[in-house]
Amino acid sequence: MPRPTLQVETLVLLCVGLLLLAGNGPFWRAALADRSWASAASWGFAAALFVAFSAFYFAFTSLLATRLTVRPLLSVLVLCTAFASWYMDHYAIYLDRAMLRNVLATNVHEARELLVWDMVPHLLLLGVLPAALVWWPQVKQRSIGRALAIRLGWVTAALVIGTVSLLLVFADFASLMRNHREVRYLLTPGNVVAALAGNALAGVQQPAQSRLPVGEDARLGAAWQARSRPVLFVLVVGETARSQNFSLNGYGRLTNPMLAQRDVISYPNATACGTSTEVSLPCMFSPFGRARYDEAKIRTHESVLHVLARAGFKVLWRDNQSGCKGVCDGLPAEQLDHAKVEALCAEGQCLDEVLLHGMEGIARDNQGNLLVVMHQLGSHGPAYFKRYPAVFKQFAPACENENLRGCSAAEIMNAYDNSLLYTDFFLSRVIDFLEHSQKQYDTAMLYVSDHGESLGEGGLYLHGMPYAIAPEVQTRVPLVMWLSPGLRASFSINQECLRKNAGNPLSHDKLFHSLLGVLDVQTRAYDPALDLFAPCRPAPVVTVIGPQNAH
Numbered sequence: 001m002p003r004p005t006l007q008v009e010t011l012v013l014l015c016v017g018l019l020l021l022a023g024n025g026p027f028w029r030a031a032l033a034d035r036s037w038a039s040a041a042s043w044g045f046a047a048a049l050f051v052a053f054s055a056f057y058f059a060f061t062s063l064l065a066t067r068l069t070v071r072p073l074l075s076v077l078v079l080c081t082a083f084a085s086w087y088m089d090h091y092a093i094y095l096d097r098a099m100l101r102n103v104l105a106t107n108v109h110e111a112r113e114l115l116v117w118d119m120v121p122h123l124l125l126l127g128v129l130p131a132a133l134v135w136w137p138q139v140k141q142r143s144i145g146r147a148l149a150i151r152l153g154w155v156t157a158a159l160v161i162g163t164v165s166l167l168l169v170f171a172d173f174a175s176l177m178r179n180h181r182e183v184r185y186l187l188t189p190g191n192v193v194a195a196l197a198g199n200a201l202a203g204v205q206q207p208a209q210s211r212l213p214v215g216e217d218a219r220l221g222a223a224w225q226a227r228s229r230p231v232l233f234v235l236v237v238g239e240t241a242r243s244q245n246f247s248l249n250g251y252g253r254l255t256n257p258m259l260a261q262r263d264v265i266s267y268p269n270a271t272a273c274g275t276s277t278e279v280s281l282p283c284m285f286s287p288f289g290r291a292r293y294d295e296a297k298i299r300t301h302e303s304v305l306h307v308l309a310r311a312g313f314k315v316l317w318r319d320n321q322s323g324c325k326g327v328c329d330g331l332p333a334e335q336l337d338h339a340k341v342e343a344l345c346a347e348g349q350c351l352d353e354v355l356l357h358g359m360e361g362i363a364r365d366n367q368g369n370l371l372v373v374m375h376q377l378g379s380h381g382p383a384y385f386k387r388y389p390a391v392f393k394q395f396a397p398a399c400e401n402e403n404l405r406g407c408s409a410a411e412i413m414n415a416y417d418n419s420l421l422y423t424d425f426f427l428s429r430v431i432d433f434l435e436h437s438q439k440q441y442d443t444a445m446l447y448v449s450d451h452g453e454s455l456g457e458g459g460l461y462l463h464g465m466p467y468a469i470a471p472e473v474q475t476r477v478p479l480v481m482w483l484s485p486g487l488r489a490s491f492s493i494n495q496e497c498l499r500k501n502a503g504n505p506l507s508h509d510k511l512f513h514s515l516l517g518v519l520d521v522q523t524r525a526y527d528p529a530l531d532l533f534a535p536c537r538p539a540p541v542v543t544v545i546g547p548q549n550a551h
């Protein structure tokens, strides 16, 4: 068949039409939800949206499309759309900046898990095939002056047609945007392009320089004067564990058999700062938190780890995941996910026990106070079944398919719960280690997950929903604490009081102040109202100089 000759504009128009029709299932379902197809108004609304978005996509793409760039440009857009639409369709995710950062920050191994065989037919049909077809027609050659004039005419017409179409259904469109603002994150590939541009802009605004100081006046408080031993504090940052599936918090299945036998305190009503690692991790270590959430401020300021380091703690970040997201900038860190520890690591990935590997030596060789953050791989999906060794395959049959849609709800839950069983075991091993270290240190462990997970409830999977509309399973996280008797005594912490208050709601926002509080680090950045421990410690001792003190 002879190759047809098309104008650049025709090629772009055909392509954006295809993208909107074939690559935007989730957008159309969300935008047209609750509408009856029997009514002509619904058809009118759908047609107006289609014409408007085609026109705007066309106008935008036309700014970059020349005879030479049009085909590579359209190929990239088509492939992006095919990828994005598969994920949005399968996991009911919204592609906003945080989600895209999540995807881009995912390490290679996790990315490989996300590339599921089931997506291949979808990618071939909606991505590779149209991307190849773009190269088939010949593109009409024109003089520059003529090309510019024609393009200007097309773009102007597109903007006018797009605007008029939207105005025709403006009341409906405005109410959609007011009630379901998040549908804009479903409009592909605009969502991908906007997220990329937004992230690039944010990157330009704050070059990776040293962070603005927080708590410059930090120093060890009065409780330190009387103590004879240093402190070893382990903070475990969990991954994708949700509060609802912890038996410590009332879950029907015994997912915490080991922790249940320890003297731990579990906080069933803790909420995360975000629904993704990229948001939660920087936020939970920052003084700003969700209450005063400001992404730019969080990223440009020091974290509580820097404050503790300034007060004299040796801080060490040990990571079995995708890094500390800037929280430990300039502090000692060990990336262990590619360690070569026999029985724990295989195929370039390690089980979370690797985080304990070598800790005996670190504890022994250290003289002063030590805070170790262990960043787990936890229950990172969708391959929950890869997060635990075979002995933890207790809930069966477990989903062993990386495409969760290939498993039943029960199988997915089984695999997820098995991964929590392994976290339960890992945390009890951390406590074992801290119990053994009591000869040298006063010790404690605080465990908290970064965010929860959807396991098919309401058709949702994974996490990363925009916070305002995220279901509770994504925002409620387990928080578990273990304090050695030595640490409690030396910091005058009343464990029964903590236990009594454990049912109160709390959030990641308390982590910053609670760490400073429990370790008695004094700084103006500290707010006792956000310190979990403050109500369970005697009021600060005020030294009265007077007759009582005179001898």
Ligand SMILES: [Zn+2]
Pocket (backbone or CB within 6 Å): 239, 240, 276, 277, 278, 450, 451
């Ligand atoms: Zn996470």
